[in-house]
Amino acid sequence: MKRLLVDAYCNKNLGDDLFLKILFERYNNVNFTILNAPKEYKGIFKGIDIQNTNKIQRILFRLFPFHFTKKFEGFLLIGGSMFMQNETWKKDIKKKTRVINSFTSEKKEVFILGSNFGPFNDSTFYDKYNKIFKNCSDICFRETYSYNLFKQLPNVRLAPDIVFQLKEREIPKRKNTVGFSLIDLENRNNLKKFSDQYLNKMFDLIKSYIDSGKSITLFSFCESEGDMDVINKIMNRMTVDYLNKMNVINYTGNINEFLNEFKSMEVIIGSRFHSIILAQVFKQGFYPIIYSDKTYNVLQDIKLDEYYKYIKDIDSLNVNHVIDVAQNNRINDTEFFRDSENHFRFLDDFINRNMINEQ
Structure with missing residues (x-):
């Protein structure tokens, strides 16, 4: 071996x-x-x-x-x-x-x-x-x-992001559900000054979704980088009526359980980079909230760069517009899923070549 x-x-x-x-x-x-x-x-x-x-x-x-x-x-x-x-x-x-x-x-x-x-x-x-x-x-x-x-x-x-090739069993989407991937800006020097505006917009967007009859799940992709901190800030501002329509899923190494919850959502509002990738893998509508150019660069590659908002421009985000477009904003060219495996093309050759030499 x-x-x-x-x-x-x-x-x-x-x-x-x-x-x-x-x-x-x-x-x-x-x-x-x-x-x-x-x-x-x-x-x-x-x-x-x-x-x-x-x-x-x-x-x-x-x-x-x-x-x-x-x-x-x-x-x-x-x-x-x-x-x-x-x-x-x-x-x-x-x-x-x-x-x-x-x-x-x-x-x-x-x-x-x-x-x-x-x-x-x-x-x-x-x-x-x-x-x-x-x-x-x-x-x-x-x-x-x-x-x-x-x-x-x-x-x-x-080649497209490695996570595009994730092979997961499909499960039915839960009706009227929206997942939010949130990030903490306090430790990001270039974005820290937008922290309050970001929180305010996410708070307004979550409330608007709930007012329209949706149930919300807040997803923490990395607790050590502050995802749960920003989630708690949002939760602490909500009244009981809204909290009853909200759920929190924190990733602690429980990959399969986290993915099962994530892929059951109909729509994803994503700040984390891989929340955007997973939304495509799981055929979900999505709206990206961009903290880094790496997200925009990928959106360009997959030809889904019409709808998005940079965090530095978050004050101009229109909540009603997000709700209108997110439901049907999804990838059409699934070739990206197959092309993602090209990341491993030469590693495949290397491992197979060495296996042959062992025999």
Whole structure:
């Protein structure tokens, strides 16, 4: 059985955990070790042959990366916003360079799948990653904007977001239901000043939906990033009459239970990036509330960029307009669902090739 070291965002964020779910279920003949994952991740993916690195292993990896990587056949970095220019970007680049170099120096393959690039604001950031990417075996971005930044590299490809290929049993939609994916802006420096306006608009929209006879479910995709905090702020402002028509679902690693609740909604009002993707997978009407250009870039790719609102423009959101258009706003070109599997095209070849060599 082949061994693959995986780097992912392991903070009980539904979108990133869906990447891992899809990866692990696709390759049940591979032994995965997750870099920097807390212990509970073995419980999230019960029945799948995965390992976590412990604290001592991570220290040894920082000190002796080349020795540590000898036990693996390859390295996979999988995740969405893995290349953002934030306060720690220089440290992040050093970490990624150390890992990738430890594999490429041994002529082992390195894959980067499912990501977008940015936001970034200077050429040094771009140039450093351009140098790193040249040494990788295969890089597949999830939207055209990021692909165009590096398309001159022969190892760079494009495919729709990995979650488009999620294969889930369909269940009937619950009548007159609307799901809301909400995010906390207090820890987002560029959006914090819009926090009150965002809360006010979401509050008004939820009340308007309830007044029109709908039942509401508020979905927290990542508690550690404050989703439950903003949900509680909304709930605390509601009167009992409205609270009786509302429900809260918090993701705590319970992937299947969360998805079952989410896909039962008729309409999704989505702030989280993957709430928009899941709404398409589950054939739901939706309206996107955009906190990052990565969402708009994907909406452009799937030709659903007619209806949306950036959070920075949230004051101009018309509640009645959202209710009017969200019901029937959905994807028509389902080729994206199949094309999403192209993310794994070269990883498929790599794993199958190594299996043949073992036999």
